[in-house]
Amino acid sequence: MNSTAIYEAALATLAGTLPFPEIVAKLMDAGVEYYHVDYVGGCKRFYDGLGACVVTPISYEDLPSIAAELDLDELRDDIRDSQQSGQHYREFSIRAMRAGVQGYFAFLRGQRVTYFGRTGDQHTEWFPGAGPK
Numbered sequence: 001m002n003s004t005a006i007y008e009a010a011l012a013t014l015a016g017t018l019p020f021p022e023i024v025a026k027l028m029d030a031g032v033e034y035y036h037v038d039y040v041g042g043c044k045r046f047y048d049g050l051g052a053c054v055v056t057p058i059s060y061e062d063l064p065s066i067a068a069e070l071d072l073d074e075l076r077d078d079i080r081d082s083q084q085s086g087q088h089y090r091e092f093s094i095r096a097m098r099a100g101v102q103g104y105f106a107f108l109r110g111q112r113v114t115y116f117g118r119t120g121d122q123h124t125e126w127f128p129g130a131g132p133k
Helices: 003-015 020-029 072-085 089-098
Strands: 034-038 043-047 053-057 103-107 112-116 122-126
Touching: 003 020, 003 043, 003 053, 003 089, 072 089, 072 122
Parallel strands: none
Antiparallel strands: 034 043, 034 103, 043 053, 103 112, 112 122
């Protein structure tokens, strides 16, 4: 994996300087197969298919506590605002945490994201234009 390219993509995500599809393309070019966002631990872990891992911080200050229950309606609204309105990643993260998301896995080759809450509830969202095959 190209750790420099991964760090650059992670910084661009936090700064809101590139849209999600461009971030995905950069991560795939860097050899990333999937990544895990850990709001509890304040980091992202990027993985290739061979067991390598690159960790980057989520360096936002004053993030909210994670709600006790996963609210799927709030989460879907948050996702939709990001996809359709270009919502900044910081705002997406705040809203996701308030909706009960403690973390998620983004499967780049599988073109989907699985969000999970504190009780093990989960929701899978396909990338725009993707779906079950």
